Amino acid sequence: MGDYIIEISNVSKSYTLAHEGKEKYTTLREEITRKAKSFGAFRKPKANPELSSTEEFWALNDVSFNLKQGDRVGILGRNGAGKSTLLKVLSRITEPTRGTIRIRGRVASLLEVGTGFHPELTGRENIFLNGAILGMSRNDVRKKFDEIVEFSEVEKFLDTPVKRYSSGMYVRLAFAVAAHLEPEILIVDEVLAVGDAQFQRKCLGKMEDVSKGEGRTLLFVSHNMASIQKLCNDAVLMEKGQVLFHGGTQEAVTMYLNKNRQGEGNWGHRHGNGHVKLLAIGLESNEGRARNEFIMGEDVYFRLRIQFERDVQHLDIGMNFKNLMDETITHITNLDSGYELSGREGEVKDILVKATNIWFTPGQYNIDIGIVGQDKEFDIIENVADFQMIQSKDIHRPGIFPSHVKVFTKSIWEAS
Numbered sequence: 001m002g003d004y005i006i007e008i009s010n011v012s013k014s015y016t017l018a019h020e021g022k023e024k025y026t027t028l029r030e031e032i033t034r035k036a037k038s039f040g041a042f043r044k045p046k047a048n049p050e051l052s053s054t055e056e057f058w059a060l061n062d063v064s065f066n067l068k069q070g071d072r073v074g075i076l077g078r079n080g081a082g083k084s085t086l087l088k089v090l091s092r093i094t095e096p097t098r099g100t101i102r103i104r105g106r107v108a109s110l111l112e113v114g115t116g117f118h119p120e121l122t123g124r125e126n127i128f129l130n131g132a133i134l135g136m137s138r139n140d141v142r143k144k145f146d147e148i149v150e151f152s153e154v155e156k157f158l159d160t161p162v163k164r165y166s167s168g169m170y171v172r173l174a175f176a177v178a179a180h181l182e183p184e185i186l187i188v189d190e191v192l193a194v195g196d197a198q199f200q201r202k203c204l205g206k207m208e209d210v211s212k213g214e215g216r217t218l219l220f221v222s223h224n225m226a227s228i229q230k231l232c233n234d235a236v237l238m239e240k241g242q243v244l245f246h247g248g249t250q251e252a253v254t255m256y257l258n259k260n261r262q263g264e265g266n267w268g269h270r271h272g273n274g275h276v277k278l279l280a281i282g283l284e285s286n287e288g289r290a291r292n293e294f295i296m297g298e299d300v301y302f303r304l305r306i307q308f309e310r311d312v313q314h315l316d317i318g319m320n321f322k323n324l325m326d327e328t329i330t331h332i333t334n335l336d337s338g339y340e341l342s343g344r345e346g347e348v349k350d351i352l353v354k355a356t357n358i359w360f361t362p363g364q365y366n367i368d369i370g371i372v373g374q375d376k377e378f379d380i381i382e383n384v385a386d387f388q389m390i391q392s393k394d395i396h397r398p399g400i401f402p403s404h405v406k407v408f409t410k411s412i413w414e415a416s
Helices: 028-038 083-090 123-133 138-152 167-180 190-194 197-213 225-231 249-260
Strands: 004-020 052-068 072-076 098-103 107-110 185-188 217-221 234-239 242-247 276-284 293-295 300-308 316-323 328-333 348-355 363-373 376-390
Touching: 004 083, 052 083, 052 098, 052 217, 052 234, 052 242, 072 083, 072 225, 072 249, 083 098, 083 107, 083 217, 107 167, 123 138, 123 167, 138 167, 167 185, 167 197, 185 197, 197 217, 197 225, 217 225, 225 249, 234 249, 242 249, 276 363, 300 316, 316 348
Parallel strands: 072 217, 072 234, 107 185, 185 217, 276 376, 293 376
Antiparallel strands: 004 052, 004 098, 234 242, 276 300, 300 348, 316 328, 316 363, 363 376
16 A cells, blocks of 8 residues: 555545426416515525435545556546546645545646635745745755746736736746745646646646656656657546546557547537538448458548538549647548549538558547638537557568657569
């Protein structure tokens, strides 16, 4: 038991939700009569059970897992899965309804903009305040002060009350304080998304240094799977307040992505006028079997079903292939293949697309689809499907592919 820096045992957290019922329609006379009868009644009126009700909601339900010092754990799950509630319980912002948590070491948490800051105090004063909360002496904070200010890039506003900071400035200073004041455990939620892209990369690099180089424990919530895979050696997948999986990062990410692509309702961001609409997409092997795992160099078949709400000529359907860093690897479209596509109002078409010789390096890939034509966007969908590419046995390559390599090209070597 003593080997663990965090022990979470059967932790549950419930909230009471109040619901307002639908009030029965009354006439003006009835309303005046009801008010008149209440005059002189100094007791509190009884609640009408038909007009209000309460519901017990379990944000966490019997959550258990343990972490060792130096573990770098990604917390995955859809919105409402219980990720943020778990971090708030671990940060002692809220108490669990039942269950026990044992933490050995100082905890620095960054769960929302300005966590732990007093709005009336200046940036300088809040640095020392946070250090005191973490149990550090003033001299210890002073030794780290210059590093914190340099990292946060808010030196010009250091003696300004933080209530006047922008959300980005808040996050810069809050993260700098949390990461530099040497906590044994660093807890970070999605709040980094508030910062610009350059600062996000800077924060990810610092978290990597803190966790890998200095051996501190990291709990990191993010919907960016590339960041999770880069930083974390372990992951917890949550759903409806429960732990669905606890284990290797790659396996957890794969489970998360596969659950998110089950049906049209779970596709990513979508926009367009809807005059032509994607109804379904499926991935198949050359035998016509449904699959989402393919070997490098193998042909991949995509079966699309689209519906026409208007007569449309010269339709352009494009498929964008992205890795988990959200980088586009390649793009295909029917126009590049010389395939003309049109449809009439009410028509539904099934289209089979064959992508040949895909030599992506091993990993997880996502697909965006865009249906456009005549300078109009009909249906644009992000992350509509995903698939896994695994290494071919024909490739005699020791170890794994470098992270900067996106596409593999076969070559023939011979002496001349």
